[in-house]
Amino acid sequence: MLNIVSKYAIPTILLTILVFGFFTKTPVYDSFIAGVKEGMETVLNIIPPILAILTAVGMLRQSGAFDVITYVFKPLANIAGIPQEVVPLMLLRPVSGGGSLGMLADILSSYGADSFTGRLASTVMGATETTFYTIAVYFSATRVKNIRYCMSAALISDFAGMCVAVIVCKMMF
Amino acid sequence: MMNYVWIFLVLSALITGALTGKLDTTVTAGINAAKDSIFTVLNFAGIMCMWSGMMRICKDSNLTGIINKAAKPICKRLFTDIEPDSKPMQAMLMNITANLLGLGNAATPLGLKGMRELDDINPTPDIASDAMCVFIILNTASLQLIPTSVVALRASAEAKNPFDVIVPIWISSLTSVIVGVVAIKAFIRFEKRRGKDC
Numbered sequence: 001m002l003n004i005v006s007k008y009a010i011p012t013i014l015l016t017i018l019v020f021g022f023f024t025k026t027p028v029y030d031s032f033i034a035g036v037k038e039g040m041e042t043v044l045n046i047i048p049p050i051l052a053i054l055t056a057v058g059m060l061r062q063s064g065a066f067d068v069i070t071y072v073f074k075p076l077a078n079i080a081g082i083p084q085e086v087v088p089l090m091l092l093r094p095v096s097g098g099g100s101l102g103m104l105a106d107i108l109s110s111y112g113a114d115s116f117t118g119r120l121a122s123t124v125m126g127a128t129e130t131t132f133y134t135i136a137v138y139f140s141a142t143r144v145k146n147i148r149y150c151m152s153a154a155l156i157s158d159f160a161g162m163c164v165a166v167i168v169c170k171m172m173f
Numbered sequence: 174m175m176n177y178v179w180i181f182l183v184l185s186a187l188i189t190g191a192l193t194g195k196l197d198t199t200v201t202a203g204i205n206a207a208k209d210s211i212f213t214v215l216n217f218a219g220i221m222c223m224w225s226g227m228m229r230i231c232k233d234s235n236l237t238g239i240i241n242k243a244a245k246p247i248c249k250r251l252f253t254d255i256e257p258d259s260k261p262m263q264a265m266l267m268n269i270t271a272n273l274l275g276l277g278n279a280a281t282p283l284g285l286k287g288m289r290e291l292d293d294i295n296p297t298p299d300i301a302s303d304a305m306c307v308f309i310i311l312n313t314a315s316l317q318l319i320p321t322s323v324v325a326l327r328a329s330a331e332a333k334n335p336f337d338v339i340v341p342i343w344i345s346s347l348t349s350v351i352v353g354v355v356a357i358k359a360f361i362r363f364e365k366r367r368g369k370d371c
Contacts, residue, residue, distance in 0.1 A: 003337075003340075005340055007334075007336075009336070009339060009340075010319070010336050010339070013318065013319065014227065016236075017227055017230050017231055017234075017236065018230070020231075020234055020236050021230045021231075021233070021234040021236075024234045024235065026230060026233050026234035027233070028230055028234075031226070031229045031230045031232075031233040031234070032226035032227070032229065032230055033226065034226075034229050034233075035222075035225045035226035035227065035228060035229025035230065035232075036222040036223070036225060036226040036229075038225050038229065038278045039218075039221050039222030039223075039224070039225030039226065040218075040222055041278065042221065042225065042277055042278065043214060043218045043221060043222065046214065046322075047210075047211070047214050049175075050210055050213065050214055051207055051210040051211070052179060053179070053182075054206045054207065054209070054210040054213065055183075055203045055204075055206045055207045055210070056179060056182040056183050056186065056203070057182075057206065058202045058203050058205060058206025058207075058209075059182075059183060059186035059187070059190070059199050059200070059202055059203035059206070060182060060185070060186040060189075061202065062186075062190070062195060062198050062199045062201075062202030062203075063186045063187070063189040063190035063193060063195055063196075063199040063202075064189050064190070064193045064195065065185050065186050065188075065189035065190075068189065092178070094313075095175060095178055096175050096178070099175065099178075099179075101322055101326065102210065102213075104323070104326060105210075105213045105326055105330070108326060108327065108330035108332075109213075109330055112330070113327045113330035113331060113332035113335070114332055114333055118327075118330070118332075119337070119338055119341075122323050122326075122327055122338040122342075123338050123341040123342050123345060125320070125322075125323050126317070126320035126323045126338065126339075126342035126345075126346065127342060127345035127346050127349060128313070128314055128315075128346065128349055129312065129313050129314060129315040130313075131313040134309070134312050134313045135309060135313060137281070137285070138284055138285065138288050138308075138309055138312065139288070139301070139305075139309075141285040141288040141289050141292070142288050142289065142291070142292035142295070142298075142301075142305070143292055143295075143298040143299065144292070144295075144298070144299065144300065144301045144305065145299045145300075146299055146300045146301060147301050147306075147309075148300065148301050148306055148360070148361075148364070149306065149356075149357060149360035149361075149364070150301065150305075150306050150309050150310070150357070152356070152360070153306070153310055153353055153356040153357035153360055154309065154310055154313040154314070154353060156352060156353065156356045157310060157313065157314045157349045157350065157352045157353025157354075157356060158313070158314070158349060160348055160349050160352035160353075161314065161345045161346055161348055161349025161352070162345070162349075164344060164345040164348040164349070165341060165342075165345040168340075168341040168344050168345060169341055172340070172341060
């Protein structure tokens with residue numbers, strides 16, 4: 001069932017957008033081009049953090065420090081039944097969006113996009129947002145000094161999202 | 174925060190490299206990784222831009238307006254102390270729709286606008302209002318119809334079907350939103366009850 005949804009969700013979404021745009025007489029092509037330009041800006045913005053994190057990861061891997069890290073995480077990952085390579089990504093995800101995207105790129109090229117590790121890492125990446133960044137930027141627009149329980153609740157929600165990511169991936173893949 | 178994380182990663186690589194006697198190759202590996210990272214980004218840039226174009230059509234054709242309307246009843250229940258037709262609610266609705274459609278460029282400015290509007294009506298300017306807390310949680314656990322960057326990255330890594338993770342992503346991010354909202358509402362209620370006791 002879920003696989004069928006996966007298969008037809010995207011064509012349906014694309015068709016809906018285009019047909020709706022056509023019938024509302026939207027200048028579809030001009031809008032598309034404008035959107036692509038915005039996308040280019042996004043790409044330019046994520047190049048620096050991705051380069052930074054991939055450089056660090058490349059050095060960590062060659063130096064042998066990655067082996068140490070995975071050795072440390074191994075018991076934890078074993079208990080949860082997840083590939084240990086995904087644990088560093090889970091830790092980085094709430095901290096840096098570009099950085100975790102770089103780490104995901106590294107996992108996908110090392111273990112393959114269709115491996116369980118690759119699929120779980122992709123799901124973890126999509127499951128939550130860059131929590132710390134969002135909280136910092138959003139509250140900076142206000143006069144608030146006391147953010148109450150926002151951080152704890154956000155981290156609880158991230159943790160829940162990641163747990164569900166592991167469970168669903170185990171069921172589906 | 175990233176300042177500490179990054180320096181920690183690089184320094185631990187260099188120190189481990191020195192200890193294992195691979196300091197020179199460690200540095201070379203870093204330089205090569207920097208070189209390759211540009212290709213990684215270029216590889217998925219096209220797909221990301223394509224989705225960004227599609228989502229812009231949603232915005233311009235006012236498909237976002239329809240989603241706004243659909244999200245309104247849910248928001249009424251989430252933000253009980255905010256007037257349904259007020260400016261803050263309008264900004265928050267637009268931010269939620271932009272997030273849902275992955276209009277990253279639009280979502281953050283709209284979110285900041287929402288926060289500023291909420292700030293204006295906050296009776297205790299130093300302390301975050303209930304609505305602010307819930308709104309922040311919706312944004313940190315952002316639900317997205319098409320996680321553009323993940324899909325693009327998977328396509329560039331030659332996944333057979335780059336979209337096969339989309340349902341797991343929907344399920345897990347929806348759970349994270351629900352758990353987050355329940356958690357923050359529980360915290361708020363707990364705080365109020367304790368406040369009454371004092």
